[in-house]
Amino acid sequence: MFKKNDTSLTGQILADLKKPVGSFEKKTPNNVANSNASRGNALNRHGNNSNRPNQGQRIQPQVANPGNANAPMLGFVSASNKQAPKVSSQNIPGANHAGANNRHASSGRPQAAKKRSLPVRKPSSNRKPMMQGNPAGDHLRITPLGGNEEVGRNMTLFEYGGDIIILDMGLQFPEEDMPGIDYIIPNTNYLKGKEKNIRGVIFSHGHLDHIGAAPILLRELNYPPIVGRDLTLAMIKRKMDDFETNSASQLKTIRVNTVADKIKLGKFEIEFFDVEHSVMDAVGVIVKTPDGTVIHPGDWTMDSNPENLERVTYSHLSKLPAPRILMLESLGATDTRISEKTESDMYVNLNELVSSAQGMVIIGTFSSQIKRIGKIIEYADSIGKKVALDGYSMKMNIEIAKELGYVKNFKNTQITVNEIHKHPRNKVVVICTGAQGEGNAVLSRIVNDEHRFIQVQKNDTVIFSSSIVPGNERTVQRLKDDLYRKCDNVIHSDILDVHTSGHSNAHDIKDVLRQIQPTFFLPVYGNHYMLKEAGKLGEQVGIKKENIFVLDNGNQLEVAENKARMLAQKVDTSYVMVDGLGVGDVGEVVLRDRQLLAKDGMFMIVVIIDSKTKKIVGTPQITSRGFIFVKENFDLVNATKRVVEKIIKEKTSAEVSVNWEYVKNNIREAVGSFLFTKTERRPMILPVVIEV
Numbered sequence: 001m002f003k004k005n006d007t008s009l010t011g012q013i014l015a016d017l018k019k020p021v022g023s024f025e026k027k028t029p030n031n032v033a034n035s036n037a038s039r040g041n042a043l044n045r046h047g048n049n050s051n052r053p054n055q056g057q058r059i060q061p062q063v064a065n066p067g068n069a070n071a072p073m074l075g076f077v078s079a080s081n082k083q084a085p086k087v088s089s090q091n092i093p094g095a096n097h098a099g100a101n102n103r104h105a106s107s108g109r110p111q112a113a114k115k116r117s118l119p120v121r122k123p124s125s126n127r128k129p130m131m132q133g134n135p136a137g138d139h140l141r142i143t144p145l146g147g148n149e150e151v152g153r154n155m156t157l158f159e160y161g162g163d164i165i166i167l168d169m170g171l172q173f174p175e176e177d178m179p180g181i182d183y184i185i186p187n188t189n190y191l192k193g194k195e196k197n198i199r200g201v202i203f204s205h206g207h208l209d210h211i212g213a214a215p216i217l218l219r220e221l222n223y224p225p226i227v228g229r230d231l232t233l234a235m236i237k238r239k240m241d242d243f244e245t246n247s248a249s250q251l252k253t254i255r256v257n258t259v260a261d262k263i264k265l266g267k268f269e270i271e272f273f274d275v276e277h278s279v280m281d282a283v284g285v286i287v288k289t290p291d292g293t294v295i296h297p298g299d300w301t302m303d304s305n306p307e308n309l310e311r312v313t314y315s316h317l318s319k320l321p322a323p324r325i326l327m328l329e330s331l332g333a334t335d336t337r338i339s340e341k342t343e344s345d346m347y348v349n350l351n352e353l354v355s356s357a358q359g360m361v362i363i364g365t366f367s368s369q370i371k372r373i374g375k376i377i378e379y380a381d382s383i384g385k386k387v388a389l390d391g392y393s394m395k396m397n398i399e400i401a402k403e404l405g406y407v408k409n410f411k412n413t414q415i416t417v418n419e420i421h422k423h424p425r426n427k428v429v430v431i432c433t434g435a436q437g438e439g440n441a442v443l444s445r446i447v448n449d450e451h452r453f454i455q456v457q458k459n460d461t462v463i464f465s466s467s468i469v470p471g472n473e474r475t476v477q478r479l480k481d482d483l484y485r486k487c488d489n490v491i492h493s494d495i496l497d498v499h500t501s502g503h504s505n506a507h508d509i510k511d512v513l514r515q516i517q518p519t520f521f522l523p524v525y526g527n528h529y530m531l532k533e534a535g536k537l538g539e540q541v542g543i544k545k546e547n548i549f550v551l552d553n554g555n556q557l558e559v560a561e562n563k564a565r566m567l568a569q570k571v572d573t574s575y576v577m578v579d580g581l582g583v584g585d586v587g588e589v590v591l592r593d594r595q596l597l598a599k600d601g602m603f604m605i606v607v608i609i610d611s612k613t614k615k616i617v618g619t620p621q622i623t624s625r626g627f628i629f630v631k632e633n634f635d636l637v638n639a640t641k642r643v644v645e646k647i648i649k650e651k652t653s654a655e656v657s658v659n660w661e662y663v664k665n666n667i668r669e670a671v672g673s674f675l676f677t678k679t680e681r682r683p684m685i686l687p688v689v690i691e692v
């Protein structure tokens with residue numbers, strides 16, 4: 001566990017907070033303009049210039065259709081709960097409480113139909129053809145479709161005797177060089193035509209890098225039965241209904257009631273074990289086949305003093321039938337610090353801050369930090385303070401957790417944000433999203449004085465009960481700067497232990513390897529370097545090098561007769577990018593256009609030609625976005641117009657019919673090199689020729 005200093009590769013990687021809560025629904029004007037320009041370019045490439053702009057055509061930003069406006073963005077935070085309270089099946093919306101082994105369609109909540117056209121997976125230009133048919137052999141075959149070269153889009157296939165099961169269907173947030181992309185999902189080309197062989201999809205827990213792709217992929221795979229604990233299933237169902245009305249009613253669910261449950265999925269026998277992780281209802285998975293036993297904790301951490309729980313151990317797993325194949329999430333493989341922070345200490349610190357605060361307390365945390373939020377509410381109740389939650393995903397998660405009975409309902413303690421003013425300031429605790437500095441999330445709005453009901457004052461206490469998701473460091477620093485200007489009591493993990501992470505470190509990895517004593521060790525769910533380092537830890541505790549396999553996405557490991565070998569072929573795992581409602585329709589060409597536009601902008605030239613004389617009517621019109629400000633660069637613009645006029649004059653004549661594609665290419669090249677000599681920038685050049 002990354003207890004000492006959570007700014008490293010801590011648990012909260014890939015939290016929803018990496019992207020703002022609204023990131024699914026809101027495009028920045030830049031992105032909108034970019035994608036429009038991109039469309040313009042595509043139009044242009046196909047020679048479709050039937051538009052007749054009078055003046056320089058202006059690119060009007062349009063509001064793109066929101067992708068998943070209501071998607072609850074579940075965060076990644078620390079709270080574990082091995083003792084999920086028993087729940088009655090009646091009060092869980094959409095959750096199916098058939099016992100293990102008993103699957104049947106659950107009843108989704110009746111909802112008013114939402115008007116939303118469904119995303120359609122379109123052939124992507126960057127998608128490689130399926131590498132091979134690979135009829136599932138009789139032997140156990142393990143294929144990671146995602147999560148083995150990155151943190152995110154976790155998804156693993158297990159094949160045996162013609163049956164297929166899947167573990168997790170996560171999403172990945174885009175890289176910086178993927179403008180406008182909302183998220184990336186695992187590529188399921190390999191499963192095309194094999195849908196009927198899929199016996200079930202097991203979800204280890206409810207973080208977005210494990211369930212985020214479920215709404216799209218479950219539908220694509222004809223809704224195979226899903227397996228998980230209550231909170232995980234409820235989160236998936238909520239995501240599905242947010243994504244497509246009533247789609248959750250299509251789901252067949254197999255509920256994991258306790259870790260003693262055993263279920264059969266085709267020829268696979270599935271068992272479970274306790275893990276500690278930062279979201280409630282995380283569960284470890286055992287996949288039994290005659291060829292070997294796979295042990296997969298999902299995400300996990302170790303806490304020497306977990307709150308209200310017994311310490312989880314793994315040594316009983318060493319008694320499972322050999323060969324034992326341990327697939328171990330190894331995010332913390334490079335963290336060798338000895339951790340001292342524990343969950344119990346963290347609660348002591350949080351409670352102390354809440355009780356001693358002179359003003360309002362504002363706690364920023366991850367929205368999936370359900371247990372922690374519940375604990376704070378409970379403590380506030382005990383000392384007579386009120387709690388207001390703010391942030392869509394946080395309110396949603398707590399609502400689900402209350403329905404499941406995981407969080408107690410303190411009616412007199414919980415208030416809404418618009419009721420804060422009715423209470424003395426020092427009696428109010430606000431728990432909100434946005435601790436990653438996401439532009440439109442609650443904490444940023446508070447800091448920027450854009451929140452309708454909450455303003456920070458000097459004697460308030462602001463607590464960051466979260467780690468910084470890698471990539472967000474600078475944004476969080478700026479948020480802290482702004483807060484320190486407005487408030488004298490800003491507390492974060494560098495100062496006091498007010499957060500514990502959901503992931504293990506190098507010591508924990510070695511500890512678990514010693515406890516489980518696997519035959520084969522497969523580090524998973526992390527970047528390649530993390531997995532390689534985890535492999536070295538395996539060697540240090542005595543696992544033979546030849547029994548350690550660092551798989552890339554798409555590699556296939558076959559286990560038979562106590563031997564494991566990597567197959568020569570690799571299955572297609574190229575990116576499937578989701579942008580708004582489009583799944584897989586943004587390929588490399590569109591992405592390259594966006595990168596170009598983001599880098600140097602665009603430069604559009606509209607030329608109106610008299611069809612008889614082939615002479616330019618008026619002068620060429622220039623429009624630019626993100627390149628130069630036309631009004632301040634008349635000389636350059638006028639010089640560029642001369643270049644265009646010269647090309648038209650040279651490449652056309654009134655006597656012969658003109659190949660306008662050829663002329664436009666000439667304009668593109670000539671203007672491109674002219675602008676480069678003048679500016680050393682390479683904007684996207686969009687010539688439009690209109691004959692009248």
Ligand SMILES: [Zn+2]
Nearest residue numbers: 076205207299
């Ligand atoms: Zn997780």
